[in-house]
Amino acid sequence: MATYLVTGAAGCIGSWITQTLAERGGTVRALDNFSTGKRENLAGIRGEMTVIEADLRDAAALLHACEGVECIFHQGALPSVPLAIQDPRTRHTANIDGTFNLLEAARATGVRRVVYAASSSAYGNKNPLPQTETMLPGPLSPYAVQKYAGELYLRSYWEVYKLETVALRYFNIFGPRQAPDSPYSGVMAKFTRMMLNGEQPVIHGDGTQSRDFTYIENVVQANLLAASAPADKVAGRVFNIACGEPHTLNETYALLAEMLGYKNPPQYGPPRAGDIPHSYADIRAAREDLGYAPTVDFTEGLRRTVGWYRQQHAQRAAQPVGAKA
Numbered sequence: 001m002a003t004y005l006v007t008g009a010a011g012c013i014g015s016w017i018t019q020t021l022a023e024r025g026g027t028v029r030a031l032d033n034f035s036t037g038k039r040e041n042l043a044g045i046r047g048e049m050t051v052i053e054a055d056l057r058d059a060a061a062l063l064h065a066c067e068g069v070e071c072i073f074h075q076g077a078l079p080s081v082p083l084a085i086q087d088p089r090t091r092h093t094a095n096i097d098g099t100f101n102l103l104e105a106a107r108a109t110g111v112r113r114v115v116y117a118a119s120s121s122a123y124g125n126k127n128p129l130p131q132t133e134t135m136l137p138g139p140l141s142p143y144a145v146q147k148y149a150g151e152l153y154l155r156s157y158w159e160v161y162k163l164e165t166v167a168l169r170y171f172n173i174f175g176p177r178q179a180p181d182s183p184y185s186g187v188m189a190k191f192t193r194m195m196l197n198g199e200q201p202v203i204h205g206d207g208t209q210s211r212d213f214t215y216i217e218n219v220v221q222a223n224l225l226a227a228s229a230p231a232d233k234v235a236g237r238v239f240n241i242a243c244g245e246p247h248t249l250n251e252t253y254a255l256l257a258e259m260l261g262y263k264n265p266p267q268y269g270p271p272r273a274g275d276i277p278h279s280y281a282d283i284r285a286a287r288e289d290l291g292y293a294p295t296v297d298f299t300e301g302l303r304r305t306v307g308w309y310r311q312q313h314a315q316r317a318a319q320p321v322g323a324k325a
């Protein structure tokens with residue numbers, strides 16, 4: 001079996017990709033600097049996995065990590081939009097220099113393909129819905145610009161050096177292991193935790209904002225397909241990865257409340273500055289050229305996620321006083 005490198009492997013999405021590759025018999029190098037990723041996300045993964053504690057800004061470490069690798073799944077990034085606004089330099093170096101360093105290392109060591117975690121934030125707020133890959137991007141925040149710059153670099157490395165690259169524009173991914181402060185779908189993790197604790201979640205705005213919430217298993221599927229699809233169909237391209245349906249925050253709240261037996265109606269707070277009202281994806285290109293088909297829908301994804309948080313909640317409750325995080 002092939003050797004794979006997963007960057008950002010201790011994060012939510014990276015750890016699920018690492019786990020799936022290892023379970024399927026691949027040899028996996030799980031690289032992370034553990035800035036936001038957690039070691040516990042990699043604990044318990046069975047199979048051939050080596051953890052590499054390294055920073056994407058360390059070009060020499062990346063060169064070493066890429067030796068003998070067939071395909072890279074590049075998930076490592078500092079993803080917070082608000083923090084990227086407060087401190088764009090740190091994010092710029094992790095997200096843009098990090099991606100550049102990785103592409104250089106891949107090129108130097110003869111890696112066949114790089115699959116990249118791109119972001120729907122590349123669309124900004126201007127485009128009609130659903131968003132398609134042929135639309136002109138309009139990234140607004142520094143984070144969106146950084147993720148989009150990565151896409152452009154990938155495309156250039158395919159055109160110029162024939163390094164096979166595939167960029168997957170993720171739309172609001174959610175599932176177990178997601179940090180409650182995640183800028184994407186943290187609302188689910190946050191609402192679930194608060195409802196489990198008997199606290200009152202607040203919806204910012206009127207709750208009619210909608211997102212194309214996508215369960216983690218669908219994203220892992222897209223990554224595996226992107227690694228193996230024929231180069232003549234996918235190299236140098238960008239694909240939306242989502243479920244192709246919008247769901248409002250009001251709907252999300254109601255479903256979570258029903259699953260958790262939580263009785264309080266939502267409380268509404270002031271809308272958040274810069275909040276995009278609606279976002280959802282046209283996923284026809286991924287269906288046709290990657291063979292992607294979401295297998296876990298929104299409601300089933302929520303059910304599984306709630307199950308995981310319930311388990312975490314029960315484990316925390318069983319810990320002795322003083323040991324709780």
Ligand SMILES: NC(=O)c1ccc[n+]([C@@H]2O[C@H](COP(=O)([O-])OP(=O)(O)OC[C@H]3O[C@@H](n4cnc5c(N)ncnc54)[C@H](O)[C@@H]3O)[C@@H](O)[C@H]2O)c1
Pocket residue numbers: 007008009010011012013014031032033034035036037038054055056057074075076077078079094098117118119120147169170171172173174182184185
């Ligand atoms: N979650 C989503 O909805 C979503 C949407 C669009 C794009 N993305 C992209 O998907 C990827 C994974 O997102 P996630 O939700 O799993 O985030 P995450 O924060 O859980 O994972 C990111 C990982 O990257 C690591 N990392 C950060 N900077 C690093 C550096 N300089 N060197 C090495 N490792 C570093 C972190 O420690 C963390 O483990 C990111 O690239 C993100 O931009 C995510």
